[in-house]
Amino acid sequence: MKKIIFLPLVILGIAITQELQAQDRTPWVAPGVVLGRENPLKGNEEVAKEGKKIYANHCGSCHGDKGKGDGIAASACNPKPADHTSDYVQKEVDASLYWKISEGRGPMPSFKNALTEDEIWKIINYIRTLKAKKP
Template sequence: MKTKKIFFSITLLGFIYFLTVGFIKSPQTEYTPIEQDKWVAPASADKIKNPLKGDASSIASGKKIYKMLCFVCHGAKGKGDGMGGTGLKPKPADLTSEIFQSQSDGAIFWKIEQGRSPMPSYKTSIPEKKRWELINYLRTLRQ
């Protein structure tokens, strides 16, 4: 029960953050959209191995985490079309794409852990095991 409350709080705060970041315009500067740069994890991230790879039971847990934290921006099917992502620059990644899915589990783990604006770091808010469960679920989103 305590875990659900924590995840709900994090989800709510994340949703509010993403909505406000996407719609706030700095009064000192002219608005210019941030171009989507290729986000590449360091080569060392590819060496990080998924300890839950092949663990089918972890997928259900990963799906719950996705629905609580990722769904709002990445959308129901992971296409990057969630309501919270509409005003974000850069746009949320399409998690079903070949570009995303061709990354190693370690690279995805590194990105979830580190974050990149406007996506926050989940290093302290999602326990390591839960991050791996999330990755196992993300692998089910392949096109």
């Protein structure tokens, strides 16, 4: 008797999980209120080198060391890690990237406790160097 009640609950659970995962595939948009923030290190290429090291330690496993979204853990992620060389990411303002890195979403962890503000801005300066080179 118990099994008869249990099965529909499992099916309902799977349906809800799939629905939530489907929602996660929607574009990820930072709330307007955070977008006014200026990058205090904007244009500083020196710190981009430090950013590269922090990126390799904390982001490369999913996003790949060159930011293409092809790290070793990428295939386990749903949705897939963003390609940081893409126009989509490169056209985003620094404040939007800052917010996404701080908050995380789905498989993407939140870094607001793991990294300092400075470290996050340095990573963003590194991401700016990844712009795909047009042949």
